[in-house]
Amino acid sequence: MQKALLILALLGAPVLAQAQVDSVRASTLPGPQLAEKAYNSGLASFNAQSYPAALRSFDQAIAAKPDFAAAYTNRAATRYELKEYPQALADYDQALKLEPGNYSGYFGRAKVREAQHQLAEADQDYSEAVKAKPDYAPAWYNRGVLRFEKGDYQAARDDFDGAIKADPQLAYAYHDRGSAHQKLNNYAAATQDYTKALTLQPELLPALLNRATAERRTGQLPQALRDYDAYLAKKADNPLAFSNRGSARFENKDYAGAIADFSQAIKLDASYAYAWNNRAAAQLKLEKYAQAAADASEAIKLKPDYAEAYLNRGHAREMLRQADEACQDWRRAAELGIAVGDNYAAAAGCAGQAQ
Numbered sequence: 001m002q003k004a005l006l007i008l009a010l011l012g013a014p015v016l017a018q019a020q021v022d023s024v025r026a027s028t029l030p031g032p033q034l035a036e037k038a039y040n041s042g043l044a045s046f047n048a049q050s051y052p053a054a055l056r057s058f059d060q061a062i063a064a065k066p067d068f069a070a071a072y073t074n075r076a077a078t079r080y081e082l083k084e085y086p087q088a089l090a091d092y093d094q095a096l097k098l099e100p101g102n103y104s105g106y107f108g109r110a111k112v113r114e115a116q117h118q119l120a121e122a123d124q125d126y127s128e129a130v131k132a133k134p135d136y137a138p139a140w141y142n143r144g145v146l147r148f149e150k151g152d153y154q155a156a157r158d159d160f161d162g163a164i165k166a167d168p169q170l171a172y173a174y175h176d177r178g179s180a181h182q183k184l185n186n187y188a189a190a191t192q193d194y195t196k197a198l199t200l201q202p203e204l205l206p207a208l209l210n211r212a213t214a215e216r217r218t219g220q221l222p223q224a225l226r227d228y229d230a231y232l233a234k235k236a237d238n239p240l241a242f243s244n245r246g247s248a249r250f251e252n253k254d255y256a257g258a259i260a261d262f263s264q265a266i267k268l269d270a271s272y273a274y275a276w277n278n279r280a281a282a283q284l285k286l287e288k289y290a291q292a293a294a295d296a297s298e299a300i301k302l303k304p305d306y307a308e309a310y311l312n313r314g315h316a317r318e319m320l321r322q323a324d325e326a327c328q329d330w331r332r333a334a335e336l337g338i339a340v341g342d343n344y345a346a347a348a349g350c351a352g353q354a355q
Contacts, residue, residue, distance in 0.1 A: 035065035042071070046078055054078045069098035073105055080112055088112045103132035107139050114146065122146060130162070137167035144176060153183040171201035175210070182214055190214040205235055213244065221252045239265040243275045250282055258282040273302035277309040284315055292316040307336035314344060323348065 042057030058075035061068055076091035092109035096102060110125035126143035129136060144159030160177035163170055178193030194211035197204055212227035228245035235241065246261030262279035265272055280295035296313035299306050314329030327350030333341030 032065060035061045035068055035071070038064065039068065039071050039074070042074060042078070046074065046081075049081075051078050051081045055082070067098055069095050069102070069105075072098065073102070073108065076105075076112070077108055080108065080115070083115075085112050085116050089116075101132050103129045103136055103139065106132060107136070107142075110139075110142065114142075119146060119150065134162075135166045137163045137170055137173070140166060141170065141173050141176070144173070144180075148176065148180060148183075153180045156180045157184065169200060171197045171204055171207075174200065175204060175207050178207070178214070179210060182210070182217075187214045187217040191218070205231055209238075209241055209244070212248070216248055216251065221248055224248050225252070237268060239268040239272050239275065242268065243272065243278060246275070246278060246282070250278070250285075255282045255285040259286070271302055273299045273306060273309070276302065277306060277312060280309065280312045280316065284312060287319075289316045289319040293320060305336055307333045307338045307341075310336065311338055311341055311344075314341070318348065323350075327351075 038057045038060035042054045042061060045051070045054035045057055055075065055078045058071050058078060061071040062075065065071070072091045072095035076088045076095065079085075079088035079091060089109065089112050092105050092112065096105045096109070099105065106125045106129040110122045110129065113119075113122035113125060123143060123146055126139050126146065129139035130143065133139070140159050140162035144156045144163060147153075147159060148156035157177055157180035160173045160180060163173035164177065167173070174193045175197040178190040178197065181187070181190035181193060191211055191214045194207045194214065197207040198211070201207075208227045208231040212224040212231070215221075215224035215227065225245065225248050228241065228248060231241055232238075232245065242261045242265040246258040246265065249255075249261060250258040259279055259282045262275045262282065265275035266279065269275070276295050277299035280292045280299065283289075283292035283295060293313055293316035296309045296316060299309035300313065303309070310329045310333040314326045314333065317323075317326035317329060327345050327348060330341040330345040330348075330350065334345070335341075
């Protein structure tokens with residue numbers, strides 16, 4: 001923030017040899033003082049999330065001092081909050097003309113460009129912000145998220161490294177680096193990062209869910225189940241969490257427990273095709289063939305190209321002595337990419353192709 005300018009004004013002249021004390025109205029404050037006053041008012045309104053009031057104040061500041069770079073930057077931030085993206089972009093452009101190399105201008109403009117789906121330009125601006133201020137963790141972090149979302153997991157991991165170096169207490173950076181490690185199949189490193197994120201921020205529940213996934217990948221089923229239990233004890237409205245715990249229970253040969261979890265996932269989201277199919281698989285393990293066929297059929301209704309559901313329904317139909325229907329399901333699974341479907345069809349003596 002720029003310091004307010006102190007300007008002393010002497011107005012008028014002595015009359016009849018008597019001293020005269022002059023006063024200055026607020027409306028006649030010199031430009032720099034008026035600009036600072038309006039600017040400070042804008043900051044206060046912005047921090048109070050009174051964005052229309054902040055915008056009016058920053059307008060006044062810029063009208064009084066047209067080269068006030070910080071006012072342009074903060075008016076841009078206000079316009080970003082108001083979702084006035086083209087105007088925000090214009091303000092950041094002007095701020096950077098007045099103060100080239102200002103990291104906050106690049107960072108703010110990157111956020112606007114992200115909001116407008118100008119992802120390559122946003123990446124470039126985050127890079128400029130990092131170059132201008134290498135210890136600014138938000139720029140590293142935001143660029144990492146951008147790169148993660150476009151599938152460049154190695155670059156994302158490196159950016160989260162940069163964010164953590166700049167701010168070792170940034171729990172979200174550890175969490176997201178863990179997710180990048182998962183995408184790179186570095187599950188042990190992912191588990192460590194999720195654990196660190198939870199140490200820094202114990203209520204970061206997605207870290208519990210994601211750590212459980214990493215633990216499952218490395219065969220640590222008891223630890224994964226503990227994490228699922230801890231997550232669901234605090235957030236019992238997430239069908240994905242129930243489905244994932246169901247899968248872990250299935251892997252642990254607890255088929256009844258798996259069915260209970262898949263059933264809860266379906267109760268929370270009846271359109272969850274994966275939960276229907278996974279429950280069908282658990283029903284098969286318990287030799288509940290009619291229920292398995294019905295669940296797989298529901299999964300197929302919701303997701304007509306669901307190869308695994310065709311495969312499971314084929315198994316259920318075979319056990320229900322519905323040979324022709326089983327053959328058709330296995331052939332269809334093969335057409336959709338599960339080659340073993342053809343093996344099952346051949347072993348059962350199926351003829352022809354799926355209809």
